[in-house]
Amino acid sequence: MKRLYVGLIAIFAVYVLTFVVYLLKGDLFHIPLEMVGTQADPHTFMTNEEIAKAESLSRIRSLAYFVSSPLQIGLTLVLLGAAVRFRNGVEKLFRASFLQMAAFVLLFSLLMDVLFLPVDLFLYRMDRAYGISTETLAIFWSDQGKDFVVNLLGTIVMAGLFRWLLRRSPRRWWIGFWFISIPIILFITFIQPVVLDPLYNDFQPLQNQALKQQILQLAAQSHIPADQVYQVNMSERTSAINAYVNGIGGNARIVLWDTMLQKLQPDEILTVMAHEMGHYVERHIYLGLLYGIALSFVGFWLASLAYRFFIRRWGSIWGIKGEQDLAALPVLLLIVTLMSFVSAPAQNAFSREIEHRADVYAMRMTGDGSAAIRAFQQIAKVNLSPVTQPKLVQWFRGSHPTIMERIRYFEQFDH
Incomplete structure (x- = not known):
């Protein structure tokens, strides 16, 4: 066992060192020569200090990402001995299988x-130091507690289903688990927009009535049956800008962060909202669900094989x-x-593909490449x-096309 742990630590140390050298020392953010001096060149709309801070923060976040998952895997392996002791303890305390x-x-x-705390x-601390986070320690600890409770309840439900299916069909439990996971x-x-999201933030109808009417008019042109646009008080957590659409059916919501209202002009906001409406109109939420369900089918099958082999x-x-x-x-975790x-x-x-499709939709609706470029520069x-x-x-972190790619696309509509 000691030899195993030493080997794991050595492998992890080499892995971390490799990414430290790659992410903290490499020249990662150079732009193509043909982009120098264009609207996609950060030197045309950001100060040298802002560029340096952006690159530094990105390196730190990327390093944390690439280290966190292997670290969790390694810790889980190391803690299997503790898991056995926990099992022995709960079996002595409780007779009921569910309580155990x-x-x-x-x-x-x-x-x-x-x-992992x-x-x-x-x-x-990093986000606070770089001026991105405005979150107080009280909010941080409150979110930590809410995350723990929500994740705990979800894990108990999924673990209970897994063990029930495993008892009924030791070899084909993964098929049943996949079917049950869909609903x-x-x-x-x-329920996320109306139950989960309000646990963390306050949502209210958009207060800027003129902007609200412009957004609803855009929604009407897109044949979206919307009568409300929401703003959320993200300024108590961050200075960053964002908007999103989530939920399905009658609970779907288009939401702006209040920071966006403070830092973007109305025409810039409209291009962002047209992008979000593109997600709704082209049913990207449903496509994402279908893609995730298809991917999870393969994932559950592979997980069942790996689980049996490991045990x-x-x-x-x-x-x-x-x-x-x-x-x-x-082990399943x-x-x-x-x-x-x-x-x-x-x-x-x-x-990235559906995000680009939403950009295409936004330009089809507004045709305002200039506003979109200014929005993404900001x-x-x-x-x-x-x-x-x-x-x-x-590849590993980019859920959207890069800002440079998006600005280059919008330049086609910059008249």
Whole structure:
């Protein structure tokens, strides 16, 4: 066991060192020569200090991303011994299987959250230091608590379903789990705008009536049956700019951050909102759900094979009794974390495609490339976002086309 841990630590150390050198030392953000001096060149709309801060913050965030998932996988492996002790403890405390499972999930989730708290605090401090976060410590701790409760309840439900299906069909549980996950995902997507999001922020109808009428007029032209636009008080958490559309059916909402209202001009906001309406009109939320469901089918199948192989090959090393052992649940977490990390490029490639489609729709509706360019220049400036990213970072973290790519597209409509 000691030899295994030493090997894991050595591999992780080499991995981290590689990314430290790549992300912190490399020349990652140069733009093509043909872009120098154009509207996509950050030197034309950002100060040297803003460019340096944007690149520095991006390096730090990327390093945290590439380290976090392998770190979670490694910690989960190391903590399998603790999982066995937790199992022994809850089996002594409770006779009911469900209570044993719920208590085990509570203990292991709490342990993982405590161990990862320094990472969350580090990123919080970094965002504060760079002026992106306006979040107080009180809000930070409140969000941490809400995240823990929401994730805990969701994990208990999913772990309960997994163990029930595993008992009924030890070899084909993944098919049933996949089927059951579909209505659960749809339900969560449906209730998110009206139940989950308000746990964290206050939503209210857009107060700027003139802008509201312009947005509703744009919605009417898009044949969107909207009678309301929402603003959310994100300024208590961040100075960054954003807008989004989420939910499905009658609960779908188009939302602007109040920071956008403060920092963008009306014509710039309209191009951003036309983009968000493009997601709605072209049913990108549903396409995203279908893509995720299809991807999860393959994922659940591979996870079932990996889970069975791991338990049979190495389970006894830690004292795991079999696939239905409570102490084996963290193995599933380990596998899901690994697969989520590995599948990120595929998920982001799909996301970038629909984001570009929404940009196309926005230009079709407004034709105002100048406003769109100004909007994204301001987004880069305020959000401290580099206009370009190295390919590796874009593959794993880039859910949108780079700002440079988007500005180059909008230039076709800059008249």
